Amino acid sequence: MTPPPPGIRLEGVGLDFGNAPLFRGLDLLVAAGHMTVLLGASGVGKTSLLRMIGGLAAPDYGRITADDDLPLAGRVAWMGQQDLLLPWASVLDNVTLGARLRGERPDLDRARHLLGCVGLADQAAALPAALSGGMRQRAALARVLYENRPVVLMDEPFSALDSITRARMQDLAGRMLAARTVVLITHDPLEACRLADAMLLMAGNPATITSLAVPEGAAPRPVDAPAVLSAQASLLRRMMQ
Numbered sequence: 001m002t003p004p005p006p007g008i009r010l011e012g013v014g015l016d017f018g019n020a021p022l023f024r025g026l027d028l029l030v031a032a033g034h035m036t037v038l039l040g041a042s043g044v045g046k047t048s049l050l051r052m053i054g055g056l057a058a059p060d061y062g063r064i065t066a067d068d069d070l071p072l073a074g075r076v077a078w079m080g081q082q083d084l085l086l087p088w089a090s091v092l093d094n095v096t097l098g099a100r101l102r103g104e105r106p107d108l109d110r111a112r113h114l115l116g117c118v119g120l121a122d123q124a125a126a127l128p129a130a131l132s133g134g135m136r137q138r139a140a141l142a143r144v145l146y147e148n149r150p151v152v153l154m155d156e157p158f159s160a161l162d163s164i165t166r167a168r169m170q171d172l173a174g175r176m177l178a179a180r181t182v183v184l185i186t187h188d189p190l191e192a193c194r195l196a197d198a199m200l201l202m203a204g205n206p207a208t209i210t211s212l213a214v215p216e217g218a219a220p221r222p223v224d225a226p227a228v229l230s231a232q233a234s235l236l237r238r239m240m241q
């Protein structure tokens with residue numbers, strides 16, 4: 001039986017760049033099996049925090065641990081702002097890259113199925129250079145879904161997509177990542193209101209984190225649900241303050 005995904009504890013987490021603290025003393029529990037959406041102005045420190053949760057950088061202060069007290073390493077899938085597709089490998093080989101690096105036999109049927117889900121069924125043999133920015137981002141999404149990890153960290157995963165494709169990919173990610181521990185950074189209030197089980201706003205210098213109310217209903221919420229639209233408006237107003 002697959003163990004449940006862990007929550008993630010941040011205790012007294014701080015990071016400095018040069019002499020200036022980016023944030024200090026952050027305490028937070030990222031809920032297990034939920035989609036936590038992290039919002040905040042550009043440069044406030046969202047990516048830096050996500051990198052530390054993913055083990056890509058170490059905090060200067062405090063600690064980040066899984067709430068089941070097992071190591072987080074090996075349980076995290078990462079989708080950064082850059083798609084990090086290998087330029088010399090086909091889209092299909094990029095999706096199965098993790099498996100091949102681990103010396104596993106890639107599950108090509110599953111990879112092709114995921115490429116179909118992100119609308120890239122016909123691009124499996126293409127090289128990344130032949131794809132548009134949005135198609136590359138969808139290939140990166142297929143790769144992160146292929147990894148099938150209990151913890152998924154995504155930094156503006158849909159930023160390059162047109163609004164229709166973005167809504168479709170939000171639905172896909174909301175469905176396929178349900179019951180995993182996900183932290184997703186976005187600048188898009190509608191995306192936050194559609195996908196969040198928990199919503200966090202990072203603001204200030206040094207930055208602090210405030211928990212915001214999420215709209216009623218299970219995610220992914222419909223784009224036109226009245227609760228989503230009114231929460232989106234309030235959130236935008238709040239972010240503009």
Ligand SMILES: Nc1ncnc2c1ncn2[C@@H]1O[C@H](COP(=O)(O)OP(=O)(O)OP(=O)(O)O)[C@@H](O)[C@H]1O
Pocket residue numbers: 017018022040041042043044045046047048049
């Ligand atoms: N390696 C680094 N060395 C020095 N400063 C850095 C480094 N990485 C990030 N910073 C600075 O830390 C601050 C926060 O950067 P970060 O990328 O975490 O912000 P962000 O909230 O994710 O921004 P955005 O929404 O634009 O992606 C910025 O002022 C950035 O210049």
